[in-house]
Amino acid sequence: MAKMDHVPLPAVRRLSIYLRQLECLQAADRQTVSSKALGAALGISDVQIRKDLAYFGQFGHPGVGYRVPELMRRVRRILGTDRTSKVLLVGAGNLGRALVAFRGFAEKGFEIVAVFDSNPDKIGRAIDGAVNGPRQDAKVRDLSSHQRTIQHPSQMAAAVRAGDIRIGILAVPAEAAQGVANEMASAGIRAVLNFAPATLQVPEHVAVASVDLAVHLEQLSFQASYTGP
Amino acid sequence: MAKMDHVPLPAVRRLSIYLRQLECLQAADRQTVSSKALGAALGISDVQIRKDLAYFGQFGHPGVGYRVPELMRRVRRILGTDRTSKVLLVGAGNLGRALVAFRGFAEKGFEIVAVFDSNPDKIGRAIDGAVNGPRQDAKVRDLSSHQRTIQHPSQMAAAVRAGDIRIGILAVPAEAAQGVANEMASAGIRAVLNFAPATLQVPEHVAVASVDLAVHLEQLSFQASYTGP
């Protein structure tokens, strides 16, 4: 990987989009794709795509384009999804259960290997989810036994160390979110996917991405009012 | 509303965040807040906040700050959530059902008033969800009867016209997403909240916001690899 000094974050986000489209192209047995064709399918300019990729090295073949399998491999490598990442989940409510059941994670190289909840009634209980997804080998199936048992948050640090877990999903009510974020940070979690409608204060070395449906809907409500005829 | 010519989209997104924090302040009976205090709580600079608000008019009181109830009212007005917005949902799978059950929508001024699915087995069946949320008056309760019955997508245009619906939530598998987006657009929907992992091609007057968990996780995976010690 060449000159990775200061990559714009929007470029990283688009890398995921490129990968998604490449998976689609591979399913259609396309061997190569030009930045122009890729951009047309995604509503992104061809130069943008080349610039984004150029932050990470030289992937293309002048006159030919990008070779689909090669580019997929290299983009996955950049994103860190060439190996399966272990993820922990805090919050075994409605949303938490839906996330455990969600097949899309495993297909993209993420496995929820531990679930935590502070509710004493839930601790020790099974959480039923997608433990029988596609990409499962013996090792992953073994890990999925952890997945079935809800643990107390005090176990988090031990789980992070034992399992080399870097990513945590936060799916608790807004009032509890900051406390859980603090626990995650001191447990050694490096990145948090936050579903609580709250702004999290975390140490600088911890990355946060927030998914707030209300924020999205409000943005759309605004755009629906102030565009068009 | 003063000089609304070209507002940066990031500013609109932050407006939602400000509103969320204002709701929190109001719950704590705070009467006024300065841009500095608000920014400190949200990890945003005070100038950023004043600039964002200035796109829409003058809300503050020099030497005092912003009056919490007044600013909430005016921000809601800008976002279009001072009145309840009717929303339709396409896709009555796991995610769709979870969204119907989600309380947060009603609290923020959004009501799912119609649900569509192309699966013949589901059409006409009830979809159980949060029809007994807090903010319910007679009119809303009446609308919730629609909510209980899954309709065929061919009914969408009629529902949009009859109910003055501007926003659609798209919760179908990726393969079906573009087709549904087309149907939404020709039904007159003006904004789409897309949960399918696919890029949608829509007419210019239709706004799209996408929530793709894989994209978020991949971004975090990248950040977790290339930051810190």
Added chain:
DNA sequence: TTTTGTGAATTGCTTCACAGCA
């Protein structure tokens, strides 16, 4: 003094224009 609102400067991202390779 505290705090808002805003033109000016700056930063960062995107687009342009073109050199280089197949």
Added chain:
DNA sequence: TGCTGTGAAGCAATTCACAAAA
């Protein structure tokens, strides 16, 4: 010719610096 990779230019968003109001 068709396509990638990249320095230069352009544009959009943020931050700075300060005038004006309570």
